[in-house]
Amino acid sequence: MVFSSLTFLFFFLPAFLILYYVIPGRAKNFVLLIFSLLFYAWGEPIYILLMLFSSFVDYTDGRLQERFASSLVKKRVCLVIALLINFSLLGYFKYADFSVGIWNALTPFDVKLPGVALPVGISFYTFQTVSYSIDVYKGRIKAEKNYLDYLTYVSMFPQLIAGPIVRFSTVQQEIHSREISESGFVSGMKRFILGLLRKVLIANQIGALWDTIRVADGISIVTAWLGLLCFTLQLYYDFSAYSDMAIGLGQMLGFHFPENFIYPLSSVSVTDFWRRWHVSLSTWFRDYVYIPLGGNRVGMVKHFRNIFVVWFLTGLWHGASWNFVLWGLYHGTLLTLEKFIWGKWLKKLPMALQHLYAIIIVIFGFGIFTFDNLSEMGTYFVKLIGIPGNPLFGTEFWWYTGNYLPVLLAAIVLSFPVYPAFVKKVEGAGTTAVNVVKTVGTVLMAGLFILAISSLVKDTYNPFLYFRF
């Protein structure tokens, strides 16, 4: 199930919230667990067993590690077994076809493609359970004693299929006891609704524009770049809206999930971008791969190796296809160059140029990201530089922008932190201003909500981009 569906909004969520608030105390976790399993099983009735198994492995691992607290060797064996199982499952269900494809390309012994369907959310929950096992091993957290509570954490539907990647350490306390307040409900619900609006009214619309430009013939160079900008905006709004909805839902239930997107398209460098884009993933790789490998406190060669490994894996995590790996390495390379070569100079440039520099790199990068077929990527990329003889500018640009002008403008403006700045300004202007703005905001929000529902009713066009992760 996805959040931006009529079924979720009008059936699942209301039923869940009512039960969740009515049922007292500790039993709330049970309601959350049942609904989470239902949520997952809705689209994947079989693969739910996989998730149950995966979480059982790490739960058991945590208990065993605690029993063997005195023996480092035994603890380590437990951890290694748990990691092996987790990564084998992820490897098989996500990368089997990809690996066999490589094998077939490199060797004369062809193997039939296994044709495994990717279980939803496996990349997210595997990273959560792995971080749990490692944190227990490192002594950062205590192992969870109650399997149902642990399972509730892993399967929790707000963040189950598209993140943020919430670590057990973040919610351990809240799993057992959390404060559920009316103010939490109100601000969580507001955040959820705003996320829904961003997803339905911005991401879906801009996505439709990208779908058109992607396959359009005879477009000019400027339009080809507009296309990639659209994909970038679509991905950002889709993904960050999903995180917003997850964080909002969490807040309603009394949980506090980490922020995942901090206006990444307003970055001034690639380094800056990765502090803002999918933060829960980049910090995961930092804490569980980069630093354990020695980070930057090793020799030059090893340091480069560490950077390479992290960005290779970051790319691969996004999907079993070379273009994702390429995308990861592209960013890794640019980060390294910024760190060692032009980072210092970059900071001296005028702000506008820094923004331009970062956004062009990011947009081009998502061009690599979006084409998992390398020949399609090639066909599109030559359009970006005009090799097939297309002109720099053509009137079709006005056609595409004209059709989507309000939503394009909104998408571009709102990708910069103008909203928080506006709120701050209004708050500084006194109570009357605040009240006026909130009143206007109420009307606007209700109107846009109705429009979002119209869009969901009208459009079966509601693609969801993240099932591949």
Add this chain to the structure above:
Amino acid sequence: MSNNSDKKKIGILDRIPVYLICVVTLCFIIVFFVSEKKTFSQNENRKLAQMPEFNFEKIKSGDFTSGFETFVADQFPARDAFMRLMAEVERITGRKEINDIYLAKDGSLIERYKYPKNTAKQIDQFSKLAVNVENARCMLMMVPTAVSVYSDLLPENANDPDLQQQIISDIYSASSDKLQKIDVSTRLKDEAKKTVSEPLTEDITGNRLFYRTDHHWTTYGAYIGYEAFCEAAGLTPIPLSEYTGEIVSENFKGTIYSKLNDPYFGADRIVSYSYPDWKLSVEYSDTEEVTDTPYNKEYLSEKDQYSYFLNNIHPLITITNDAVQDGAIALVKDSYANSIVPFLLAHYHTVYVFDTRYYKGGPSKFINEHPEISDVLILYNMNTIDNDTGIGGIF
């Protein structure tokens, strides 16, 4: 333990929007449960999904959940109103293309044409028929639609090369030499230029070759098609002025209208032509019904008014006109032909009309068994042929 965002004071103005939306949502849920479920949507001309069966097999296969989602979408309260709201907002915010429909400069709706997938199959089947037919002359008419004919009316900068023209050429050059190809595009385009630049006032055709809200050509457009046919077949067309024209409807909202459901786009007029000398007998093979007109007025009070022409869908219709002594033609066609058939009646004693979606066994067998058939006309429009399920039945 709660963090700052919860501690921030929540006032009445923060509560109102959130609770308002919650209340609205609950109202919709209540209406959904108490309202009677519809089985058919007039507007979309299709059956609406019902609550799926609940059993283990369906749950395991995922059919239950996907069925439930279409059920919710199809039965959602005020569905048509929501569709309309979205279309209106899109139009007001400057969209010139909504759901693959161009909002043309003159306020009409024109469907986009996408690169076809089944052209090879069409070429194959048309050629098969031409080869199988032993004695009659076979003709092929591929009719371009509004997107090609009215390309001047497409919105400013619409990046739409005339793909239909190219595909028609492909089909014409690749199909059997036994088929005589009829160029209807040129005539329609010339006529479009004339009527757009210097429209006749007081003309009942409304100067339109295609309906403003439907994917079919008008009877006037069909008449231009008839002229093209006459030229190819060596017949002299009867001037339109000799026909009696009658406006039979002013409130036809066609198939393209249904995709937007926005009254802003208005409705169409249907003009019907008849010839004073007709002595007709129209026989529908499936219902064995016999009438004396190629029209059925009952459809004018329904949503699907175009079915007025030739009484909707039948596998084989046999029309005889006793005012004409001899000659027979067989039509293998889609619904476009339904409005051209009345014009052919003046030239043939018998017109056989095949709908190969339902007529099984291939028209060529029938044609060879009826030696009086001298002409065979295959007539399809470019817009819907790619999805036409009757193509396989042409041989």
